[in-house]
Amino acid sequence: MPPGLHQVPRRPVSVTLARRPGRPARAPRRNSVADSPVQFPEPASPGLSTRPADDAAYLAYRSDLSSVRALVLSRARQAGLPEGRASDLVLAVSEVAANTLRHTGSAGTLAVWHDADEIVCEVRDAGIITDPRVGQVKPGLDAPGGHGLWLVNQVCDRVEITSGAGGTTVRMHMTLRRPEAAG
Amino acid sequence: MWYNTGVDLLTTSVATVESEGEPYTLVELVGEADVTNSDALRDVLDAEVAKEPRTLIIDLSGLRFMDSSALHVILRANRAMDRLGGVLSLAGPREPVAKMLRLTAADQLVPVYPTVSDASAG
Numbered sequence: 673m674p675p676g677l678h679q680v681p682r683r684p685v686s687v688t689l690a691r692r693p694g695r696p697a698r699a700p701r702r703n704s705v706a707d708s709p710v711q712f713p714e715p716a717s718p719g720l721s722t723r724p725a726d727d728a729a730y731l732a733y734r735s736d737l738s739s740v741r742a743l744v745l746s747r748a749r750q751a752g753l754p755e756g757r758a759s760d761l762v763l764a765v766s767e768v769a770a771n772t773l774r775h776t777g778s779a780g781t782l783a784v785w786h787d788a789d790e791i792v793c794e795v796r797d798a799g800i801i802t803d804p805r806v807g808q809v810k811p812g813l814d815a816p817g818g819h820g821l822w823l824v825n826q827v828c829d830r831v832e833i834t835s836g837a838g839g840t841t842v843r844m845h846m847t848l849r850r851p852e853a854a855g
Numbered sequence: 856m857w858y859n860t861g862v863d864l865l866t867t868s869v870a871t872v873e874s875e876g877e878p879y880t881l882v883e884l885v886g887e888a889d890v891t892n893s894d895a896l897r898d899v900l901d902a903e904v905a906k907e908p909r910t911l912i913i914d915l916s917g918l919r920f921m922d923s924s925a926l927h928v929i930l931r932a933n934r935a936m937d938r939l940g941g942v943l944s945l946a947g948p949r950e951p952v953a954k955m956l957r958l959t960a961a962d963q964l965v966p967v968y969p970t971v972s973d974a975s976a977g
Contacts, residue, residue: 819923
């Protein structure tokens with residue numbers, strides 16, 4: 673078991689990573705619980721102020737990471753994310769889902785949704801992350817692991833991680849309109 | 856590990872190639888290399904490294920996807936080849952795989968060539 677993934681912490685860890693310089697945080701999208709047809713367990717994730725959009729696509733996975741990647745790729749293309757950035761998002765989600773297989777004995781859930789501004793992939797599983805700086809420091813290439821979350825932070829525009837006794841949620845955001853093209 | 860290995864996702868084939876110069880070992884990877892099949896990939900590479908070839912070339916041109924587990928296995932084989940005085944090189948990565956090699960700086964450790972023939976020419 674790698675450092676950082678061990679016992680249950682007393683309080684949930686909540687960190688926001690990989691916010692690129694010069695790109696302000698967007699006001700979170702709010703959805704009304706009352707008119708949501710999606711039966712998503714509440715609280716969705718401590719530390720995350722929003723829930724997946726009502727029209728999010730869901731996939732429960734165990735070892736079929738290829739299906740996880742295929743869903744992310746098709747949704748990213750539908751959302752209009754350029755091909756290179758779609759591949760980046762596929763890599764990021766696959767790395768996080770791989771951690772589900774490595775560190776938990778149970779299934780994980782992927783949710784994907786987008787609006788005009790961004791596409792978001794959320795991976796939830798029963799794993800516990802206790803190191804709030806996980807993925808922020810590049811591991812040496814000789815290290816037996818730890819590149820996954822570091823890569824996630826390199827390729828995504830914004831990453832949110834919350835972890836507690838209820839499990840871990842990792843949200844990966846990709847902006848659909850590049851800043852220079854916006855407005 | 857408890858999960859099934861994704862052997863169907865990844866096909867490996869191994870050949871010893873008699874080139875004009877030194878013969879070399881060629882391992883072709885086709886499909887998707889991830890945590891579900893990295894143990895199988897490690898076994899394939901370990902078996903070839905154990906034969907102590909002077910040159911081991913991994914053809915990545917058929918690989919649609921590679922994650923950090925597969926990268927670790929390749930870097931492990933690279934260290935073993937180093938110890939044995941041989942050279943491991945990578946050939947033909949498509950853009951998603953090439954980008955991963957750049958981001959992790961693995962391309963600074965392992966020579967990466969556009970094609971297998973470039974790799975065999977060194």
